[in-house]
Amino acid sequence: MRFSLLRASLLCGVATLSFGGAASAADINDIYIQPPPAVQDETCRFAGSFGAGGGFINTHLDTELDDDDDDFEDVDWSTYSVDVAALGTCGAWNLQGDASYTNFNPDTPFAKSNDAWHIGGAAFWRDPSHGLIGIDGAIISDEVISKSNDGYRLGVRAEFFASDHLTVGGRVGYFDRDVSFVEPVTFTLVEQAIEASAFVKAYVHDDFALTATGDLLWSDIGGGGPDVEVQGYGVTLRAEYLARLHHHPVSLYAEGSFYRMVGDMVENEEDSLEGTRLVAGLEVHFGGMSDSLRSIDRYGPVDATGFWLNDVPGYFQSALVHEGEISPP
Numbered sequence: 001m002r003f004s005l006l007r008a009s010l011l012c013g014v015a016t017l018s019f020g021g022a023a024s025a026a027d028i029n030d031i032y033i034q035p036p037p038a039v040q041d042e043t044c045r046f047a048g049s050f051g052a053g054g055g056f057i058n059t060h061l062d063t064e065l066d067d068d069d070d071d072f073e074d075v076d077w078s079t080y081s082v083d084v085a086a087l088g089t090c091g092a093w094n095l096q097g098d099a100s101y102t103n104f105n106p107d108t109p110f111a112k113s114n115d116a117w118h119i120g121g122a123a124f125w126r127d128p129s130h131g132l133i134g135i136d137g138a139i140i141s142d143e144v145i146s147k148s149n150d151g152y153r154l155g156v157r158a159e160f161f162a163s164d165h166l167t168v169g170g171r172v173g174y175f176d177r178d179v180s181f182v183e184p185v186t187f188t189l190v191e192q193a194i195e196a197s198a199f200v201k202a203y204v205h206d207d208f209a210l211t212a213t214g215d216l217l218w219s220d221i222g223g224g225g226p227d228v229e230v231q232g233y234g235v236t237l238r239a240e241y242l243a244r245l246h247h248h249p250v251s252l253y254a255e256g257s258f259y260r261m262v263g264d265m266v267e268n269e270e271d272s273l274e275g276t277r278l279v280a281g282l283e284v285h286f287g288g289m290s291d292s293l294r295s296i297d298r299y300g301p302v303d304a305t306g307f308w309l310n311d312v313p314g315y316f317q318s319a320l321v322h323e324g325e326i327s328p329p
Contacts (some may be wrong), residue, residue: 044090046287053253053281054080055271055314056269059106061322062272076107077313079279083118085301089126095180096122101304104313106321114317116142118305124157128298131160131169136304140177142314151177151191153309161298170198172305179221179316193219193230195308206292207242215307217261221316230315234259234307236277242293249290254280259307261315273318277311 020296057077058266083100098121105113117140124134137154155173162168172194179189199213217232256275289295305311313321 005322013320014172019090025298026159032066037089039187046086047084047087048286049283049285049301050084051281051283052080052082053279054078054280055277057275057277057281059275059313059318059322061275062142062274063270064087070098074088075231075318078104078105078107079277080153081279081281081310083305085304087301089299092125094122094124094126096124096301096304097306098122098138099302101311102138102310104317107311108321110130114313115143115309116310117282118148118153118310120153122157122302122304123127124302126298128295129161131158133158134302136171136302139305140175140309142177142317149178149188151175153306155195155306156247157302164294165203167201167203168199169201170196172196175306188223189221191219191310192225193217195306197307201297203292203294209240209293211240212236213238213307215259219263219315228261228263230261231308232259232308232315236307236311240293242296249285249296251283251285251293251296252280253283254278257307257311260313261318263315263319271319275312275318275324 055078057079058074059073059077060074063072079102081100081102083098085096085098087094087096100116100118102116103113104116119136120136120138122134122136124132126132126134133156135154135156138152139150140152141148141152143149153173153175155171157169157171159167159169163245173196174192174194176190176192177190195215197213197215197216199211201209201211203209213236215232215234215236217230219230219232221228234257236255236257238253240251240253243250243252255278257275259275259277261273262270263273284297285300289299308314
């Protein structure tokens with residue numbers, strides 16, 4: 001009987017030790033042998049966009065000449081643009097490459113269209129819950145009557161994500177480019193300018209947003225005689241809706257702008273060029289976060305193009321078209 005009790009006690013002890021050892025082995029196995037549950041690494045990701053749009057621009061030129069007969073007729077322009085951007089993000093750091101092409105075609109019998117190019121990129125730090133700060137740059141070029149005007153642009157930008165429904169931001173840039181004339185003789189000047197813009201974007205709904213943007217320009221054009229100073233301002237209102245075509249995010253937008261540039265192209269005469277612009281288009285988004293317009297804006301590529309270089313025809317090009325000084329090639 002004593003032997004049976006002893007044997008039973010030994011069996012219970014062995015069972016207890018075995019169970020405890022198995023449990024300890026399981027714990028050790030969980031900690032050291034089994035890898036932790038797989039977590040998708042979202043530290044680095046890629047996103048991109050492709051856009052296309054078009055519309056109309058109307059410009060009006062006023063001068064200080066006393067003779068009212070020297071007032072110029074309004075000029076209507078048709079315009080279209082395409083752009084592409086690719087963004088790589090690792091943590092909070094972002095590196096972007098982008099390119100855009102815009103065509104401005106005046107409805108006049110003597111002037112050809114003006115092509116504007118932008119090839120550049122941006123580097124910035126961004127926290128989707130707070131904001132971003134960074135730099136951007138581009139090689140710029142436009143073509144008037146087959147004469148290519150080349151240059152570059154450099155800038156800084158910042159955005160503050162005030163809430164889930166509001167973003168405010170701005171940018172300041174400097175650009176340097178050629179300004180070429182073809183009549184009566186061919187010669188080239190140099191334009192050096194500072195541009196600045198600020199915007200407020202309100203997300204009325206996850207799929208709908210309204211944006212108001214203001215742009216300023218201070219430009220000096222010289223190198224072949226007296227310098228020409230040009231100042232300008234512009235206001236743009238934009239409405240944007242996020243549609244989903246076959247579950248793919250596509251932004252549809254419409255925007256209108258009013259702008260004014262003042263310059264002294266002729267000595268003792270101040271020219272005032274005013275324009276209105278109406279365009280619409282779409283942007284297709286790839287990768288990144290695309291469940292709402294807000295997430296696309298705060299995780300996707302930024303707009304690195306400029307109002308004065310990419311959205312409206314230049315001051316000299318517009319003035320020469322109005323004054324009829326560009327002859328057929």
